[in-house]
Amino acid sequence: MVIADPGRCIGCRTCELACALAHSAPDALATLSPASFIPRLKVVKTAKVSTPVQCRQCDDAPCAAVCPTGTLVKGDHSVEVIPSQCIGCKSCMIACSFGVIEVLPCELMVSDHHPSGRTHVEAVKCDLCESRGAGPACVEVCPTKAIYVVDSAVLATAALKRREHSAAMLVIGGSDGYMSHADA
Amino acid sequence: MTTITLNGQTHEVPEGMTVLEAARLARVEIPTLCHHEALGSYGACRVCVVEAEGPAQRRGLVASCTLPVSEGLVVLTDSPDVQRTRKVLFELLLGRSPDSESLRAMAKRYGVEFTRFGLGAQHDLCVRCGLCVRTCKEKIGAAAISFAGRGQGRNVTTEFGALSELCIGCGSCAAVCPTGMIRVEDGGGERAIVRQDLTIARFALLMCTSCCAPVITQKFMDQRLQALPEGQAEVLCLDCKRQRTAATAGSFPNIWS
Numbered sequence: 001m002v003i004a005d006p007g008r009c010i011g012c013r014t015c016e017l018a019c020a021l022a023h024s025a026p027d028a029l030a031t032l033s034p035a036s037f038i039p040r041l042k043v044v045k046t047a048k049v050s051t052p053v054q055c056r057q058c059d060d061a062p063c064a065a066v067c068p069t070g071t072l073v074k075g076d077h078s079v080e081v082i083p084s085q086c087i088g089c090k091s092c093m094i095a096c097s098f099g100v101i102e103v104l105p106c107e108l109m110v111s112d113h114h115p116s117g118r119t120h121v122e123a124v125k126c127d128l129c130e131s132r133g134a135g136p137a138c139v140e141v142c143p144t145k146a147i148y149v150v151d152s153a154v155l156a157t158a159a160l161k162r163r164e165h166s167a168a169m170l171v172i173g174g175s176d177g178y179m180s181h182a183d184a
Numbered sequence: 185m186t187t188i189t190l191n192g193q194t195h196e197v198p199e200g201m202t203v204l205e206a207a208r209l210a211r212v213e214i215p216t217l218c219h220h221e222a223l224g225s226y227g228a229c230r231v232c233v234v235e236a237e238g239p240a241q242r243r244g245l246v247a248s249c250t251l252p253v254s255e256g257l258v259v260l261t262d263s264p265d266v267q268r269t270r271k272v273l274f275e276l277l278l279g280r281s282p283d284s285e286s287l288r289a290m291a292k293r294y295g296v297e298f299t300r301f302g303l304g305a306q307h308d309l310c311v312r313c314g315l316c317v318r319t320c321k322e323k324i325g326a327a328a329i330s331f332a333g334r335g336q337g338r339n340v341t342t343e344f345g346a347l348s349e350l351c352i353g354c355g356s357c358a359a360v361c362p363t364g365m366i367r368v369e370d371g372g373g374e375r376a377i378v379r380q381d382l383t384i385a386r387f388a389l390l391m392c393t394s395c396c397a398p399v400i401t402q403k404f405m406d407q408r409l410q411a412l413p414e415g416q417a418e419v420l421c422l423d424c425k426r427q428r429t430a431a432t433a434g435s436f437p438n439i440w441s
Contacts, residue, residue, distance in 0.1 A: 006433045044430035053429040065411040068323045069222040084221040087319050088359025091408045094400055097418065099425025103359075121359045 001057040001078075001150050002041070002126060002136050008146035011050035013043045015138035015147060022129055022137035038104060040126045041138055052138065052147065055079065055100045055126035063092035063101055063123075071123055077151070078128050088121035101125040188238075188257040203248040203259055204232050214248055214261055215270070215290055217277070217362045218313035223322060225250045228313050231273050231290075235260040245269055267294075275299040277311050284309045284363035303336065308380055309365035312338055316357035316366055326350050326407070329357060329384060340365075342384050351377060351385035353401035354408065373398045392421035 004015075016039035021028060023040065041054035057078045064072040064079055071085040072092055083106070090103045106122050128149075129136045139147045148154070185196045188203075190210055197206040202225060207214050217229035227250040237243035238257035245265060260266060274291040279301030281287055291297070314331070317340060321327040328351035332341045342348040353375050355368040369376045370389070375398075377384040389398035390405065399421050409417040420428075 004433065006430070042426055044426045046427055046430060049430050049433070051430045051433045053426050053433070062412055062416065066409055068325075068408075071222070082221075087220070087222050087323055087356045089324060089354045089356040089408065090400075091354075091404075093422065094404070094417065095409060095412055097416070097420075097425060098429045099420075099422045100429070102422065 004052045004147045006049045006051035008144045009051045011045050014141050015052050018137040018141040062095040066091040066095045083122040086122040186253045203251045219249045235263045281309050309363045315360040319356045319360050348385045352403040353387045390419045394424040397421045
């Protein structure tokens, strides 16, 4: 999955723009309009934090579980979307507890999947830029390097770090009040 | 794999595919109204007409969405015969639904801007493609709308034309409608599913438990989210969900240090 470090994010929304462009026609920048600006990650700014939020590619993907048409499929490292299957029921939108999947009218994909030009809605979420050779566009453009690709190796490292932290705490004997035997 | 010839080019396509699917795979343009990948073939609108001939297929004009590929099939998607037939089909559809912008745009693409046929005051936006009816029954499982009547009186309607008790207010019918006949109208905390002149159903929307924005209907929560573990379905709007995601992002395992 792709995840961001809120400590580094400055809320500039460059990732949103890069995302929208990565999922549009190559010359879309000149013709970008509010209707065709469809980023798959959204920068949330609150009083306390600013960070982009995007699909966590859940192992037990609730969106895929409730989808009645097989539009959302659990793949090897991501939850994949088959846009042409979407009937726009929005079950996935309600099921996702992160708020990172949306069902939108998609003009951009019409020529590719529906040369007929019929109206079309589809589930839109982070696809890890799988059709893009260089990997996720948001990661590449972030000026503060706040966005990371998290794969199983990174997760393993994180788990190791936490174990080391726990071990260190035991040795110190709870110098910061954590796992202190003296206090028990 | 099956070998077919599409507009003079040979293509290897998986067995059991329809000619329409094979054409889309080969990026050959065929217009459709009643076809949706999630629902399979139906053959109602006929605008996907092609000319086909093969060892197992007598030469003729057929709807490509219901024609399975067969070895040695020769398909023409834009021959003079196809063009002429398709134009008449669009004229007939325009006679039924002259006000549909999406249908007019599609017809114009294939050289039809006027129709010789007309139904007078009887015209509406519906082309009777059945996508809404099939989506509601086959995918959502509600079967709130279906066809009733015959001939010119055939119509998509609820049981006895009354407000539907089966509708769950998901709006899939409106999402798949190729002509804009069915709409979802949200306003004042209420949702109405409307077929031009007939209200299919009306709902009070549940409010976001955090910001009170209208989110979804109770019936939708009850019927569409059964696959989720107990208690996981929550009535929360997208913005509030995202804000919660952002607020908890900092507590993610410290992989950044």
